[in-house]
Amino acid sequence: LKITSAEFITSSTDPARCPDTGLPEFAFIGRSNVGKSSLINMLAAQKDLAKTSGQPGKTQTINHFLINNSWYLVDLPGYGFARVSRTQRAAWSRMIENYLAKRMSLFCTFILIDSRIDPQPADLTFIDWMGTHGLPLAIVFTKTDKLKVTQWQRRRAQWVTRLLEYWEELPPLFDTSAEKKKGRAELLDFIAAALARADNL
Ligand SMILES: Nc1nc2c(ncn2[C@@H]2O[C@H](COP(=O)(O)OP(=O)(O)OP(=O)(O)O)[C@@H](O)[C@H]2O)c(=O)[nH]1
Ligand SMILES: [Mg+2]
Numbered sequence: 001l002k003i004t005s006a007e008f009i010t011s012s013t014d015p016a017r018c019p020d021t022g023l024p025e026f027a028f029i030g031r032s033n034v035g036k037s038s039l040i041n042m043l044a045a046q047k048d049l050a051k052t053s054g055q056p057g058k059t060q061t062i063n064h065f066l067i068n069n070s071w072y073l074v075d076l077p078g079y080g081f082a083r084v085s086r087t088q089r090a091a092w093s094r095m096i097e098n099y100l101a102k103r104m105s106l107f108c109t110f111i112l113i114d115s116r117i118d119p120q121p122a123d124l125t126f127i128d129w130m131g132t133h134g135l136p137l138a139i140v141f142t143k144t145d146k147l148k149v150t151q152w153q154r155r156r157a158q159w160v161t162r163l164l165e166y167w168e169e170l171p172p173l174f175d176t177s178a179e180k181k182k183g184r185a186e187l188l189d190f191i192a193a194a195l196a197r198a199d200n201l
Contacts, residue, residue, distance in 0.1 A: 001192035004068050006044035011061040015099035019064050022105050024198060025072035026191055028140075029096065030112030031122055032056035032078030035142035038178035039112065040065065040073050043187060050075045057084065060092070062099055071195060074106075080122035101133050107194050108136045110187075115141040115152060115175070119162045128166055138172040138190065139163070145177040 012018045028036040037050035037059055049065060051058055056078060063075040076099070077092050084092075100109060109130065113123055130137045141159075144152055156175070163170055172190060176183030 001188040001195075003043070003045055003188075006046050006049055006065055006067050006073075008049060009064040009066050009072070011063050013061050013095060015062065015095060015102060018062060018099070018103070019072070023066075023071050024107045024195060025064070025074050025103070025105050026107055026194075027074040027076055027100065027103075027109045028112060029076045029100075029109055029126070030078060030140075030142075031080045031114070031120070032058075034078065034112045034114050035178055036078065036112055037075055039110075039140065039142060039176060040075050042176075042178040042181055042184055043073060062095070071191075079126060080120075097129075100130070100135060106135075107198065108138055108191075110138050110140045110174075112140045112142050113159070115144045115155060116146055118155070119159060124162065124166070127163070131166060138174065140174045140176055140183070140187070142176055142178065144175050144182060145179045 009019055028040060030036055033056035037052040040050040041047055041052065044065065044067065050063065059075055059077045061077065065073045065075070067073055076096055079093065079096065100106065111123070111127060111130070127137070127139075141156070147155070152175075160170065174183050174186055174190070176187070
């Protein structure tokens with residue numbers, strides 16, 4: 001899959017106001033600062049397409065980026081961001097859950113996990129929520145450039161064990177680094193396969 005164009009379309013706070021073109025979309029979710037916006041830029045091969053920041057809580061809306069004029073990458077706010085009020089957090093959760101559960105054109109949600117940290121309750125709860133709602137997902141480990149290979153292998157094995165407590169079969173897993181552009185081809189191949197399956201229906 002070759003990316004020939006990538007453009008920002010719109011930011012929405014109301015899932016009902018997202019683009020109504022019906023084009024396939026792939027969403028990116030995960031705890032604040034995990035690297036969602038950076039991964040989108042890496043996939044699109046455009047450094048500043050999605051806004052990134054060292055400060056957690058940068059992305060606060062549902063952001064649609066149109067790729068190759070035919071499908072979307074969707075950047076979402078992080079879950080479990082502590083430095084906003086409870087009311088604000090609840091509103092974000094509602095917005096995100098509404099979007100994820102009701103969006104007909106959502107082909108797959110990539111759940112991003114920081115490869116440096118142990119499985120967190122917020123991540124496991126979210127993965128479980130997706131499973132309960134029968135929503136297609138894949139897991140993307142981010143920032144693998146920050147670990148030694150052996151550290152990463154240990155952490156990954158830990159994740160596999162935890163996931164198999166919830167799932168009979170593992171969801172697709174991807175190792176990535178936006179910094180080193182690692183995992184780009186694998187993710188784009190996965191997206192291409194999902195698009196091709198839809199075309200053949
Ligand atoms: N070393 C390294 N740093 C990364 C990688 N991906 C993202 N970062 C850094 O992590 C920080 C957060 O990245 P973002 O892409 O803004 O994270 P986000 O998940 O979109 O964050 P919010 O929008 O705040 O929820 C930035 O300082 C990035 O430069 C990576 O693969 N490797
Ligand atoms: Mg972001």
